[in-house]
Amino acid sequence: xxxxxxxxxxxxxxxxxxxxxxxxxxxxxxxxxxxxxxxxxxxxxxxxxxxxxxxxxxxxxxxxxxxxxxxxxxxxxxxxxxxxxxxxxxxxxxxxxxxxxxxxxxxxxxxxxxxxxxxxxxxxxxxxxxxxxxxxxxxxxxxxxxxxxxxxxxxxxxxxxxxxxxxxxxxxxxxxxxxxxxxxxxxxxxxxxxxxxxxxxxxxxxxxxxxxxxxxxxxxxxxxxxxxxxxxxxxxxxxxxxxxxxxxxxxxxxxxxxxxxxxxxxxxxxxxxxxxxxxxxxxxxxxxxxxxxxxxxxxxxxxxxxxxxxxxxxxxxxxxxxxxx
Amino acid sequence: xxxxxxxxxxxxxxxxxxxxxxxxxxxxxxxxxxxxxxxxxxxxxxxxxxxxxxxxxxxxxxxxxxxxxxxxxxxxxxxxxxxxxxxxxxxxxxxxxxxxxxxxxxxxxxxxxxxxxxxxxxxxxxxxxxxxxxxxxxxxxxxxxxxxxxxxxxxxxxxxxxxxxxxxxxxxxxxxxxxxxxxxxxxxxxxxxxxxxxxxxxxxxxxxxxxxxxxxxxxxxxxxxxxxxxxxxxxxxxxxxxxxxxxxxxxxxxxxxxxxxxxxxxxxxxxxxxxxxxxxxxxxxxxxxxxxxxxxxxxxxxxxxxxxxxxxxxxxxxxxxxxxxxxxxxxxxxxxxxxxxxxxxxxxxxxxxxxxxxxxxxxxxxxxxxxxxxxxxxxxx
Amino acid sequence: xxxxxxxxxxxxxxxxxxxxxxxxxxxxxxxxxxxxxxxxxxxxxxxxxxxxxxxxxxxxxxxxxxxxxxxxxxxxxxxxxxxxxxxxxxxxxxxxxxxxxxxxxxxxxxxxxxxxxxxxxxxxxxxxxxxxxxxxxxxxxxxxxxxxxxxxxxxxxxxxxxxxxxxxxxxxxxxxxxxxxxxxxxxxxxxxxxxxxxxxxxxxxxxxxxxxxxxxxxxxxxxxxxxxxxxxxxxxxxxxxxxxxxxxxxxxxxxxxxxxxxxxxxxxxxxxxxxxxxx
Numbered sequence: 001x002x003x004x005x006x007x008x009x010x011x012x013x014x015x016x017x018x019x020x021x022x023x024x025x026x027x028x029x030x031x032x033x034x035x036x037x038x039x040x041x042x043x044x045x046x047x048x049x050x051x052x053x054x055x056x057x058x059x060x061x062x063x064x065x066x067x068x069x070x071x072x073x074x075x076x077x078x079x080x081x082x083x084x085x086x087x088x089x090x091x092x093x094x095x096x097x098x099x100x101x102x103x104x105x106x107x108x109x110x111x112x113x114x115x116x117x118x119x120x121x122x123x124x125x126x127x128x129x130x131x132x133x134x135x136x137x138x139x140x141x142x143x144x145x146x147x148x149x150x151x152x153x154x155x156x157x158x159x160x161x162x163x164x165x166x167x168x169x170x171x172x173x174x175x176x177x178x179x180x181x182x183x184x185x186x187x188x189x190x191x192x193x194x195x196x197x198x199x200x201x202x203x204x205x206x207x208x209x210x211x212x213x214x215x216x217x218x219x220x221x222x223x224x225x226x227x228x229x230x231x232x233x234x235x236x237x238x239x240x241x242x243x244x245x246x247x248x249x250x251x252x253x254x255x256x257x258x259x260x261x262x263x264x265x266x267x268x269x270x271x272x273x274x275x276x277x278x279x280x281x282x283x284x285x286x287x288x289x290x291x292x293x294x295x296x297x298x299x300x301x302x303x304x305x306x307x308x309x310x311x312x313x314x315x316x317x318x319x320x321x322x323x324x325x
Numbered sequence: 326x327x328x329x330x331x332x333x334x335x336x337x338x339x340x341x342x343x344x345x346x347x348x349x350x351x352x353x354x355x356x357x358x359x360x361x362x363x364x365x366x367x368x369x370x371x372x373x374x375x376x377x378x379x380x381x382x383x384x385x386x387x388x389x390x391x392x393x394x395x396x397x398x399x400x401x402x403x404x405x406x407x408x409x410x411x412x413x414x415x416x417x418x419x420x421x422x423x424x425x426x427x428x429x430x431x432x433x434x435x436x437x438x439x440x441x442x443x444x445x446x447x448x449x450x451x452x453x454x455x456x457x458x459x460x461x462x463x464x465x466x467x468x469x470x471x472x473x474x475x476x477x478x479x480x481x482x483x484x485x486x487x488x489x490x491x492x493x494x495x496x497x498x499x500x501x502x503x504x505x506x507x508x509x510x511x512x513x514x515x516x517x518x519x520x521x522x523x524x525x526x527x528x529x530x531x532x533x534x535x536x537x538x539x540x541x542x543x544x545x546x547x548x549x550x551x552x553x554x555x556x557x558x559x560x561x562x563x564x565x566x567x568x569x570x571x572x573x574x575x576x577x578x579x580x581x582x583x584x585x586x587x588x589x590x591x592x593x594x595x596x597x598x599x600x601x602x603x604x605x606x607x608x609x610x611x612x613x614x615x616x617x618x619x620x621x622x623x624x625x626x627x628x629x630x631x632x633x634x635x636x637x638x639x640x641x642x643x644x645x646x647x648x649x650x651x652x653x654x655x656x657x658x659x660x661x662x663x664x665x666x667x668x669x670x671x672x673x674x675x676x677x678x679x680x681x682x683x684x685x686x687x688x689x690x691x692x693x694x695x696x697x698x699x700x701x702x703x704x705x706x
Numbered sequence: 707x708x709x710x711x712x713x714x715x716x717x718x719x720x721x722x723x724x725x726x727x728x729x730x731x732x733x734x735x736x737x738x739x740x741x742x743x744x745x746x747x748x749x750x751x752x753x754x755x756x757x758x759x760x761x762x763x764x765x766x767x768x769x770x771x772x773x774x775x776x777x778x779x780x781x782x783x784x785x786x787x788x789x790x791x792x793x794x795x796x797x798x799x800x801x802x803x804x805x806x807x808x809x810x811x812x813x814x815x816x817x818x819x820x821x822x823x824x825x826x827x828x829x830x831x832x833x834x835x836x837x838x839x840x841x842x843x844x845x846x847x848x849x850x851x852x853x854x855x856x857x858x859x860x861x862x863x864x865x866x867x868x869x870x871x872x873x874x875x876x877x878x879x880x881x882x883x884x885x886x887x888x889x890x891x892x893x894x895x896x897x898x899x900x901x902x903x904x905x906x907x908x909x910x911x912x913x914x915x916x917x918x919x920x921x922x923x924x925x926x927x928x929x930x931x932x933x934x935x936x937x938x939x940x941x942x943x944x945x946x947x948x949x950x951x952x953x954x955x956x957x958x959x960x961x962x963x964x965x966x967x968x969x970x971x972x973x974x975x976x977x978x979x980x981x982x983x984x985x
Contacts, residue, residue, distance in 0.1 A: 036886050036889070037797065037885075040789045040792055040793055040797075041789075041793040041797065041800065041806075043786060043789055044786045044787075044789045044790035044793065044806075044810075044856065044860075045790075045793075045802070045806055047786055047852075047853070047856070048790075048806070048809040048810065048853070049809070051825065051828065051849060051850075051852075051853040052809050052812070052813065052853055053809060054828060055824030055825050055827060055828040056824055058824065058827045058828055058831050059820075059823065059824045059827055062827055125719075125723055125726070126723075128715070128716060128719040128720070128723075129719060129720050129723040131716065132716035132717070132719065132720040133720070135716065144720065144724070146961070146965060147724055147727070147728075148724075148727070150957070150958070150961055151727055151731070152910075153910050153957045153960070153961060154731070154953060154954055154957045155913070155914055155931065155934075155950070155953055156914050156916075157914070157916055157931050157934055157935060157938075158734065158934065158946075158949075158950040158953060158954075159730065159731065161734070161934070161938050161942075161946060161950065162730035162731055162733065162734045162950070163730055164938065164941075164942055165730075165733060165734065165737065165745050165746050165942055165947075166730055166733065168746060168942065170744065170746055170747065171746045172733055172746050175746060175747070202726065202727070202730070205723075205726075205727070206727075255815070256815070259815045259817070260815070260817060260818075262817065263817025263818065263819055263820065264817075265818070265819055265917055266916060266917065266935075269939070270938065270939070280817060280818075280819045283819045283820075283823065284819055284917075287823060287921075293827070296823060297823070297827070300819070300820050300823050300824070303817060303819075303820060304820060307815075307817065311812065311815050311816075314815055315808065315811055315812075318811060319807075392876075392880060393879075393880075394876055394879075413879070414876070414879040414880050415879045415880070415881075415882045415883055415884055416882075417880075419880075420880055420881065421876075421877070421880045423873050423876070423877055425871060425873050427871070427873035427874050427876065427877035428877075429874060429877070429878070429891075429892060430874075430896070431895045431896060440878070440881050440883075440891075441881035441882050444881055444882035444883050444887065445882055472978075474975060474978065474979065475978045475979070475981065488881070489880075489881075492881065492882070
């Protein structure tokens with residue numbers, strides 16, 4: 001006895017009786033000890049409800065309002081028309097507008113196209129790299145892995161900026177090509193879809209490599225030897241054994257590239273110029289330049305609907321992986 | 326020796342002895358899966374009790390219920406007269422030694438061993454003294470400042486043991502205590518465990534899948550399979566008088582013959598076996614009618630193998646041909662074909678060095694197998 | 707890599723891949739020492755752009771705000787993320803678990819434009835009803851950052867906890883520690899490295915974020931990415947190259963230092979392990 005420890009609240013009862021303050025402290029400690037589980041759960045739960053879930057309902061609500069020149073620039077959903085008669089005003093005009101103006105449809109399709117092609121490109125670049133890293137010797141493996149992770153920690157914005165310098169009309173690539181005499185006039189690369197693809201692949205390829213690496217790291221490589229032993233040529237082994245085994249990694253990596261690429265704003269804005277329409281950009285412009293919040297909200301909801309399926313798929317995969325572990 | 330002294334050693338024989346731990350029709354379900362199926366078990370004070378079975382037989386679940394990490398779906402566990410069903414693990418008078426040892430990696434040996442005492446709010450000086458005693462007992466005094474990752478496997482095992490014993494629990498639960506050690510260390514540690522148990526008089530409940538370990542360590546063994554108790558008994562009882570074919574096959578090897586009781590006397594039975602043709606004269610009585618279908622279990626080391634050609638197969642004697650020989654140094658195992666397809670395994674000590682390198686009995690040789698009336702056992706299930 | 711033919715292919719692609727990742731950054735650093743105002747045209751060695759950068763009060767203010775946001779964000783995200791991870795892995799089933807785990811992992815894949823827009827609309831609505839936050843800036847950016855970075859921390863903590871054998875916590879209970887005591891004695895000390903990793907990740911995520919910050923910021927609150935973005939939208943600027951060089955250098959030093967410390971610890975462990983075997 002006599003040695004007071006944090007959490008051993010029953011031991012302090014004697015001293016606690018002396019003062020009100022002590023009693024309160026004792027009470028608080030007791031409550032904390034009894035209910036700490038609820039507390040642990042409640043704090044992050046409440047935070048997410050308030051700052052993650054609630055905002056979506058607000059977006060949904062505003063997407064169903066009309067734009068007015070006021071502050072805030074939209075009509076309220078619920079009006080109190082004399083003596084408490086509630087009047088609910090729901091306007092689906094914003095969604096109708098998205099549907100009618102084919103700019104939006106085109107932009108949606110274009111976003112999907114760019115995201116899909118970028119995903120495939122990332123896979124083509126990332127798969128052999130992940131494979132090589134897994135198969136490398138101990139030290140090399142760690143160095144390579146670090147080299148892939150390192151860009152994560154540097155500024156995304158500056159990495160995109162670096163490509164502006166490379167792809168500009170008077171940029172490094174054009175200067176080099178002209179200097180060695182391959183071309184006479186600068187190639188137009190910046191502010192084209194090509195630049196957007198390069199930018200997305202460049203910034204998102206680590207997101208492809210890491211899940212693939214994590215997946216391949218756990219594989220039983222003797223299966224490849226078994227396949228070879230049973231007479232499969234390297235190509236056959238790859239298509240019949242390696243590829244199916246790494247499929248979960250491919251899906252996880254592809255979703256990690258595809259989902260954010262669809263809603264990408266910075267890359268099309270900096271590298272694509274006015275020529276590349278993507279949904280994230282439309283949303284940003286609708287909101288900041290046109291100040292049409294209801295339409296911006298409707299665009300956001302529509303984007304969310306577009307991505308809800310791949311997002312759920314990703315969650316499902318993660319959950320299955322967690323359970324397996 | 327008086328009968329009372331006899332009971333002291335074997336309290337389960339004393340009808341008046343009160344069991345220290347009572348497991349009363351305990352079941353545990355995980356969803357649709359039944360891990361433990363209405364188990365009844367009495368364990369007495371000072372016993373070294375083994376729960377033996379293959380993986381998934383429910384032995385670990387039962388142990389975890391004793392420790393309090395799982396609550397029984399039905400039934401109750403009573404330790405020293407107190408029902409433990411609603412007592413959380415941190416208030417139970419039992420401690421556990423984990424299979425992984427579960428040493429806290431961020432504490433040194435001393436802190437690990439003293440952890441339980443600190444939780445009980447015992448004075449510092451006393452903790453220090455008791456930790457000191459404990460470490461001396463497991464011969465780790467000079468390692469007290471080391472972290473677990475700086476210890477060898479055997480040292481970790483002893484720290485785990487010291488940590489679990491320091492609170493002087495009424496019962497110590499050991500989950501596969503020797504599984505993580507290499508073979509040579511395992512044998513040595515077995516005897517150390519027995520010595521410590523003897524000295525402290527604490528009741529040990531050991532979970533193991535290793536039958537040799539169970540036989541060496543325990544006062545009594547409970548054999549479990551698919552969540553059910555198959556048999557409880559001393560190692561000798563379990564080995565010599567298995568209750569079922571399952572137990573007979575699980576503990577050691579057994580040759581199994583199917584037959585019918587043709588004569589049931591007060592002090593003997595005769596079982597007639599059709600394939601291979603052979604009669605068993607067995608020197609214990611049975612309480613089943615003549616003509617019942619039974620099995621006879623015969624251990625490989627209880628069979629004599631000889632080259633003298635016996636006239637014919639008969640009672641406690643059978644003819645066969647050597648199919649395979651496994652030379653193990655001290656003993657040899659012969660797989661003998663009797664009848665058309667029946668293989669009988671025989672283990673025989675190699676008493677003499679083979680002359681000119683020729684084994685005393687060779688492949689494809691005709692042999693005669695014989696055994697005593699007290700060698701075989703009749704099983705009814 | 708034992709198969710000669712395959713390994714050539716792999717080595718080549720890996721080298722190209724690494725070059726692809728690093729050449730743009732190396733060029734960024736290279737041109738920061740360019741005397742010429744036109745970034746990709748070499749006009750001789752100079753450090754004048756660093757001078758320009760350091761003289762700019764705007765830059766210093768942005769750096770200050772970003773670091774302040776990142777530090778506060780990382781600390782709160784670490785705490786909230788750890789609580790969330792604990793609840794998800796160790797509390798078994800509870801009511802609302804599916805909703806909770808959904809809300810924890812959704813920010814990881816949510817497009818930033820949506821998160822940014824929805825949080826801004828929340829802040830505006832809140833102001834309308836309860837008068838808070840009356841001005842957007844440091845507080846709103848930090849709240850927004852905590853919301854998405856706590857998800858990353860929770861993921862790290864979750865994987866740490868699942869990897870951490872439950873044996874240790876059970877052993878502590880078995881020795882008489884009540885659940886809260888188990889948390890403070892065993893779980894949290896063992897989670898500390900994960901929490902540190904989470905803190906660092908949350909810190910970098912916050913420093914890196916442009917879109918969410920530009921949605922929820924208010925007048926006068928300019929974070930570093932917002933500043934950089936407003937400058938590079940109009941084209942290449944050598945002072946941004948200088949800024950990029952400093953950032954890359956800081957990150958590289960940080961990562962190498964961390965790698966070195968980890969390497970040292972590993973060596974130490976191996977040494978101790980050897981020692982224990984010899985005894």
